[in-house]
Structures are given as structure tokens and as C-alpha cells.
Amino acid sequence: MDRPTDYNFSGNGIVYGGERDESPKMPSVKYNYQNISVTIGEDRIRVTNKNLFVNTDQFDCAVILEKEGHFVKKVPIDTDVAPLSKAEYPMPFALPEEPGEYAVTVSFTLKEDTKWAKAGHEVAFGQEIFSKKGEECKKKNPPVEVIYGKLNLGVRGENFDVLFSGLNGGLVSYRYAGKEMIEAIPMPNFWRAPTDNDCGNLMPQRYGQWKLASMYLTHKTDGTFDDHPPVIKQEEDSISITYTYHMPTTPRADCELTYQVFGDGTIKTKLAYVPVKELGDMPEFGVMFQINADYDQVEWYGLGPEETYADRTQGAKLGIYRNEVKDNLAKYLVPQECGNKTGVRYAKVTDKKGRGMLFAGDNMSFSALPYTPHEMENAKHAYELPPVHHTVIRVAKAQMGVAGDNSWGARTHEEFLLPVNEKLEFEFSFRGI
Incomplete structure (x- = not known):
């Protein structure tokens, strides 16, 4: 007799059944499918455009700086990378010297509404983490009472x-x-x-x-x-x-x-x-x-x-x-x-x-x-x-x-x-x- 179902294998995919809400696997799939990749250094940004026909100037691009999860600044930059090519751009700011952990994110978003997403939807990003080390302040702990x-x-x-x-x-x-x-x-x-x-x-x-x-x-x-x-x-x-x-x-x-x-x-x-x-x-x-x-x-x-x-x-x-x-x-x-x-x-x-x-x-x-x-x-x-x-x-x-x-x-x-x-x-x- 033919089996009429594959049971939970029928629910395999990157969206859930019913309302088709995104499953937690979606961000990873989206990232690996994105057509623009970014390599970030302390003073340079390399943009690789893997699109076949679309220039990166069709998207807004911004460089975002955060310190230990807190927003510091966001600087827009203009990119003009032809399909199937690469280009480098200078980092629009210097990393602070103050000790801490800094995240630099380069984000490409839609300029205008489309049939499939609204303006501001992120189509690609890259992120790099930089650490600035400093002297640790050793605090004096209050005493403990042991019984x-x-x-x-x-x-x-x-x-x-x-x-x-x-x-x-x-x-x-x-x-x-x-x-x-x-x-x-x-x-x-x-x-x-x-x-x-x-x-x-x-x-x-x-x-x-x-x-x-x-x-x-x-x-x-x-x-x-x-x-x-x-x-x-x-x-x-x-x-x-x-x-x-x-x-x-x-x-x-x-x-x-x-x-x-x-x-x-x-x-x-x-x-x-x-x-x-x-x-x-x-x-x-x-x-x-x-x-x-x-x-x-x-x-x-x-x-x-x-x-x-x-x-x-x-x-x-x-x-x-x-x-x-x-x-x-x-x-x-x-x-x-x-x-x-x-x-x-x-x-x-x-x-x-x-x-x-x-x-x-x-x-x-x-x-x-x-x-x-x-x-x-x-x-x-x-x-x-x-x-x-x-x-x-x-x-x-x-x-x-x-x-x-x-x-x-x-x-x-x-x-x-x-x-x-x-x-x-x-x-x-x-x-x-």
C-alpha cells in the first residue's frame, strides 16, 4: 500500500505552514542567497556585486557603527559597482580609540517600494567586529561572610x-x-x-x-x-x-x-x-x-x-x-x-x-x-x-x-x-x- 504522507518531513522548509511565517532558518538562507557581498577592513570596504544585470547604485548603502550593541553613528555612502565586478571604498570614519568592542555593518537597502518589498528593506549586508583593548579596572569586592x-x-x-x-x-x-x-x-x-x-x-x-x-x-x-x-x-x-x-x-x-x-x-x-x-x-x-x-x-x-x-x-x-x-x-x-x-x-x-x-x-x-x-x-x-x-x-x-x-x-x-x-x-x- 502506498504511504499517503511523509509526516513531519512534509513541513520541511524555511517558512512554517499555515500563515507561512518565517522560520529561524530564513536569515541564514537569505544571507547565502544575497547578490552583494561585503568585506570590511579598518580603513577600506570592498563590495562585490554578484548581480547579473543590476548596479549597486540602485540601492541605498550605509555604514553603521555600534559599540557593544549600542548605536554610535550611521553614514550613507554612494556605491557604483557594475554587475559581476568589485570595487573598494574608503571607510567613512575612523574607529574610535576608546577601548571596547565595535561592530561595523555595511547595509544595502531598497530605495523605493517594489512589488515584493517596501523601501528600506535590506537586500544585503556585511559585518565585521573590531576590538580595542584597554587596561582592565580591577574593582575591589565587598567581603563575604561564610557559615x-x-x-x-x-x-x-x-x-x-x-x-x-x-x-x-x-x-x-x-x-x-x-x-x-x-x-x-x-x-x-x-x-x-x-x-x-x-x-x-x-x-x-x-x-x-x-x-x-x-x-x-x-x-x-x-x-x-x-x-x-x-x-x-x-x-x-x-x-x-x-x-x-x-x-x-x-x-x-x-x-x-x-x-x-x-x-x-x-x-x-x-x-x-x-x-x-x-x-x-x-x-x-x-x-x-x-x-x-x-x-x-x-x-x-x-x-x-x-x-x-x-x-x-x-x-x-x-x-x-x-x-x-x-x-x-x-x-x-x-x-x-x-x-x-x-x-x-x-x-x-x-x-x-x-x-x-x-x-x-x-x-x-x-x-x-x-x-x-x-x-x-x-x-x-x-x-x-x-x-x-x-x-x-x-x-x-x-x-x-x-x-x-x-x-x-x-x-x-x-x-x-x-x-x-x-x-x-x-x-x-x-x-x-
Whole structure:
């Protein structure tokens, strides 16, 4: 009998069914199809016109300067690049000498309305990032008060207190301005909800041990019910506590999670893992937090505005973006990994009054969704997702690429996998705001 449907493969494409809203894949496709490309240097701009018949003078062109996501200036320039040719133009301004991170974007937009888009619609862009280094101002942190208990370790500081548990193996409480910020122990995470491409190339079967490692890692000593005691180190203006977690893999592997608490409420966090060759690479290397669902507003300084992945960053721009947690849940027919942001320098997750948590790091991967990877993986339709109880935050060094050469066997390219031949370390910080 002939099968009458290809199921969710029938929803493959760059727009959703129904209203044909754009899916998060659209910016990457648009960027790779654009007929004008731009190479940006500190003092020169090279424009390559790949159009067969259209000169670049048919479009408005502007050079935009931003500092750490904030607008500085926009300067229009005239370009006259014939079809299938190149030209160079001087940068219309000098980069500031003031230390900071600067984004220079060259944008081509429609001069007039057309049948397919309005005037001002961007048809092509290029962006380059420049860093001006300066001396770091080392601030003096207020002191921390440490309370040693039989099973717990408490830390108090400026407007915050935290509680670490030896019995439960992690950070069990972080209160800022009198309000509890976390609702579950932050734990190392190595898993993502498999995508359609993942299922097509049997990723869940090949990487399944990392799902178990994420769900069942423990601080208990192997073969006993004894706790593996954390290592505590007091310093002049901070205190650090390191937990060792054992993972139920074959062969067994361990990872370490270190919290360093400062007096202003900042907790510098470090996840470390020495790769076990037989286990290979993992889908993700990071830490998962669960906070109250009232924290539903997201702001990030990184690539955007749509989701990005290691092998899908083209079409994104560095900037400051805002949305709601629910907006990061892509409307795929089968719930799966979505909503990731790459190149993140900082991210805020807050309630509507602006209270919440700030995460900061160097080119992190970051996501804030209403569900854990396991909850999404267990649902075959959106209506099967459970009621929303938490905002689930994943802060990661990296996540493997989403692949897509085809969806029936092609794997993620090697350059977009996490390395397995070197120690993995990931540092970031978080604090209440």
C-alpha cells in the first residue's frame, strides 16, 4: 500500500505552514542567497556585486557603527559597482580609540517600494567586529561572610545569600534582594532535544550515553551511598567550592563544577571535563538552570535576532536583542532543539519589572526556553508538551552544529563538533539583578 504522507518531513522548509511565517532558518538562507557581498577592513570596504544585470547604485548603502550593541553613528555612502565586478571604498570614519568592542555593518537597502518589498528593506549586508583593548579596572569586592555547617555551606554578601549542600551535591539556594532565584540545583548538561536532522543521522543512538550522563550524574562516591565531599577554598575576597560529578557512562567519566562566590553576588562558574576517548564528542557542554517561569523576559548581547548554531551563524548580526522566553520555542511540527544563541557576551533573564539574573561570558551559547531538553524530546506534538513551570536556561561553551546537508543520514561536519582531544573548560558568571 502506498504511504499517503511523509509526516513531519512534509513541513520541511524555511517558512512554517499555515500563515507561512518565517522560520529561524530564513536569515541564514537569505544571507547565502544575497547578490552583494561585503568585506570590511579598518580603513577600506570592498563590495562585490554578484548581480547579473543590476548596479549597486540602485540601492541605498550605509555604514553603521555600534559599540557593544549600542548605536554610535550611521553614514550613507554612494556605491557604483557594475554587475559581476568589485570595487573598494574608503571607510567613512575612523574607529574610535576608546577601548571596547565595535561592530561595523555595511547595509544595502531598497530605495523605493517594489512589488515584493517596501523601501528600506535590506537586500544585503556585511559585518565585521573590531576590538580595542584597554587596561582592565580591577574593582575591589565587598567581603563575604561564610557559615560552615555540618552538611551545608552558606555565604552572605552585599544583598544576597547562597547555600551549598554537601548532601544534595550542589547549589541549592541563591537569594538576591530577598528573592529566591533558582528552583533546582544547576547541573552540568551534555544533551539537547534531537532535531529532525539528528534523528535522520541516528544521533540519539550514537550519543545516547550523554543523555544518561545529563540525567543521572551524581556526586555520590562510586559503589556506595557516601557523599563525595566538595573541595572548599577560602580566598581574600571570595570563597570557592568544587563538586565532582560521576557520570553513568561506559567507561565512566567525571566532571568538575566550581563556584567562586564574590561579595557583590557574582558567582564565577567553571565546568571542566577531561575527555574519555571511548565516549567521543558530546552534543553540548554547559550548565542548566531552572528558575521560576515568571522570569520570562530575555535580553542578550550576541548574534541574533533569530536562533544561531555553530554551523548556522551566517545571516546573524552582533547586537543587543530582546524577546520573551516563549518566542524562542520554534514552531516545528515535532518539538526539538531550538532557540540557541551563539556568540553571547551577556544575557539577562528577568520578570516584567526587570528583576532576574545576569549571565556573562566570552562567546557563550545561551538559551532560555519553557522546557528542558528531555521534556521537548518526550513530546511528538506541541500539545503534548507539559504545563510550563520553569524558565530553563542553558549556558554552554558550545553545542554541536545542526547539520542539514540532508535529513536522512548526513552528520554534523567535523569542524562544528565539540573537541575530544583536549580538556574541555567553560567559564562564565551569573548574579542577581
